[in-house]
Amino acid sequence: MTLPESPAPSLHTLPSGLKVLLAPDPLAQTVAMGYFVQTGARDELKGEMGASHFLEHLMFKGNGQVGGAELNARLDALGGHANAFTSDEATVYHAASLPERAPELLAALSVLLEPALRPDDIETERGVILEEIAMYADQPESRVFDALRSAYWGEHPLGHSVLGTVQTVSALTPETLRRNFLARYGTSAVTLVATGQLDVPELLAQAARISADWPRTVHLRRPQPQQAASALHTLPDDSLSRLHVAVCTPGLAVDHPLREAAAVLSEIVGGENGRLYWALLDTGLADSADLSHAEYQETGVFEGGFSCDPERAAQVLGVYRGVLNSLQQDGVSEAEVRRAARKLAVSTLLRSETPQGQLFGLGMEYLALGRVVTVEEAVQRVADVTVQDVAALLALRPFDVQVTVALGQTTALQTLSV
Template identity: 45%
Template sequence: MFLETTLPNGLKIIGEHNPEALSVAMGFLARAGSRDEPLELNGVSHFLEHMLFKGSETLSAQQINHQFDALGANYNAFTSEEVTVYHAAVLKEHAPDLQHLLTELLKPAFRKEDFEMEKNVILEEIQMYQDDPISRLFDAAREQFWGSHPLGRNVLGSLESVGNLQVEAMQQHFHAFYAPNNLIFAVTGAFDWNQVVSQLAQETAEWTPSQVERAHPDFQPVFSEKRLKEKQLNRTSMALMAPGLAATNPNRIAMNVLVEVLGGDNSRLHWALVHPGLADEASLSHVDGDGIGYLEGFLSASPRKAKKALEVFHQVLQEARSQGITETELARARNKLALQSALRFETPYNRLFHLGLEFLYTERYLSTEEAVQAILNVTLPEVQALLDQGMFERFSLTLQGP
C-alpha cells in the first residue's frame, strides 16, 4: 500500500506499507548534491553528510551513534551529484525511536571543533581517492566531458575547496537546501502511518520552507581526447562518456536493458574484448539523472593492445546499430535485470531507496511488481529506436597509462 502526504511546512512524507514485514526502514532524502554547490563550496554537500552525524544541540556524535547501535539499527548516509540520503532500518517495534533519531540528525549543532576535526577526515579521504588510478581517471573524464556544467564537479570536492570551507558557509548552505520543502521522508515495511505523520509534524514544526531551485544550465558535451600519462602503471585504462537519458524519460528502462546487452556481464563487449584476451575489463553503463543522463564506458588493456581494444569497442556499438540486437539477447537482458530488481527490492531496506529515489525524480510510485514488469515489457523496436538515435557513435575519451 502506497501512502503520501505533505506537512504544512512542505515536508513530503511517502510510505510503502507491508504489514507482513518484521522490519521498518526510513530515511530523509535531500535534493542536494555536488551539482547544487557554488564552485568555491565544492564538496560542501558531502561534508554536510558527515557533519550531521556529529551531533545536535541535545546529542553528541557519540550519543547519536550509540543510540543507533542500541536500536540494533543498520544506518548510513551517502551523497551523490544530485541527492543526499540518510537511511536506517530496525525491527518494527523500534520504529518511533528510529524516526526520532533520524529527525535529530537534521538538527545539527555545527560545533566548530567538530567541523575542524571532520575537515581533516575529508581531506584524508580526498587524498586516498587521488591515490587510486581509476578514481583519477574518472575524475578527469567527467571534468573533460561536462566542461563547465556543475555535474562535472567532484562530489568530495578538492583539497583547496574543502580546505578553505568555513563553518558559517556550510550553515548557510544547509539552511538553503535542507528546507523541508526540499526534503522527502520515506518509510517502508511495517509501520503505523498515523504515528509516523503525527510524530514528524510535531518534531519538525519549527522547520520553515524556503525558495529552493536547482539550476539546469545548457549542456554541450565535449567530445575530445585526453591523456593521463602515468608511467608507474602497467595497464592502459580508458573512460568513455556520452549523453544519455534523464530519469523522467519514458525510454530510460529500455536504455538500461540495451546497455546490459551491450556492456553488462556476459555482454557483446565482454565476448568481443574480454573473452579473446584483448582487454581484462570492458563495460558500458547508463546513469539517468535530473533533467539529464549519461553513458559511461570503461576499458582496461595492456598498452600494446589498447588501440585495438578501443577499435573493437566502437565496432561492437556500430554493429549493434547497423544490425540490431536479437530477441534472444533482449530476453536474456530483460530476465537478468528483472530478477536483479526483484531480489533487490524485496526487503523494506532496499525498497526504501527505490521508493524514495523514484519519487524524488519522477514523483511517481512504482511497486516492485511494476518495476519488474516494466523491464519485462521492453520491446525490440524500443531498443532499436534508441540505437537509431546515434547515441553510441560519439564518445569523449580519457586514457590513462604508461
C-alpha cells in the first residue's frame, strides 16, 4: 500500500521531564491535544481498585485556582469536546478546538493535571461512581465480562476492575487518592500529544511553563506472568431471557512481532463478516457473536462471546468453540487475510484523517511501545500481514485454553465439560 507522506511527528522532553509528542499539519482546520498517562487499573493495590478511575473524575473538579464549574465552562467555550477515559494501563485526558484557541485549550486541559482533590468534591464523585457501578451491574453484558476477567486473571493485576467495587470505592480516602496521584502522575509517566495546525515553538514554551512544578515521582510497573487453565463457570439468573456467554483465551503482548497478525485473525473470526457471523448470526443460532484481541505490556488475550436463547446454549457454545478450534486445525485462507488486513488498514487511515483521530493513534502507540509510530507505519504493518504470519500465530495454539463464563438460564450448560 503506497501512502502519501505527512509531516513527521516529533518527540520532545521538557526540563520538567514531561514528554511532548507533536504531529503538526498546517492544512488541518482543527487542533487536538491530550495528556496520555501511563497508569491505569493494573497499577492499583487490590484494596484500592477504582482509584485511577476516581482520579479521572476528580481531575475535572479543577485545581487550587480554578473550580470545577469554571474549568468545564472554559472547555465548553473553546468547543473543546473535552473528555477522558481510564483503562487497564492508561488514563487519557483529551480535547479539540480551533487552531487560534490552542494556547487557551492547552491551559484549560492542563488544569486537569493539577487536581485540588477537595474532600467535598471527593464525596460528590464517590456517589457518582457508585451509581455508575450500580448501572453496569444491571447490564448482563457488563456482568458476564466482569466475571470473565475475574475468572481468567485471578490475582493478576490485569483482573482489577477499572471502576472498582462498591467496597473499594467506598473506602478510598482523600489521603489515599492523593497518594495515588503523587505516586503515579509524575512527569515521567505523562506525555502531552498534540496534532493538527500547531505553533510548535509556542506550544513547547507554554508546556514547559505549565509543567515546571509538576510531580517528578517515578512509578515502576512490574510485569507479572500469568497462566490460565480452561474452565467453564455458570452464573444462574432465571430473570434473564437471553443467555450471555463470554470467552477468553491467551493472546499476545503489545510488543510481540505477531501483534498485527492477532488483529487480522480477530477480524477474520469476529468481524462484521467473520466466521462467527456466518456460523451463528446468519444461521439464526445467536443474536450476537464476536471476538477481539486485547494487548497488554507482558501478555494479551482474545476476548469474545455471544448471546442466544438459553435452550440453544449447548449447541451455540459448541459451534463457537468449533470455529476457534477449526482455525488451529485448518488455518485461514490467503483471501481471508487480504480482506481483513485491507479493512484494518483502511480503518486506521480513516481514523487518522482528523487531528482528533490521529491523536489517539499516536498517543496510545507511544504509551504502549515507548516510541513514535507514524500513521504510515501503523497502516503498512497491518497491510503487510501474510497468511504465513497468521499461521505462525495459530501454531502457538492460542485457543487450546478457553475460559468461559455463562450468565442467565444456564441449565443446558450444567453438564458440559470445559
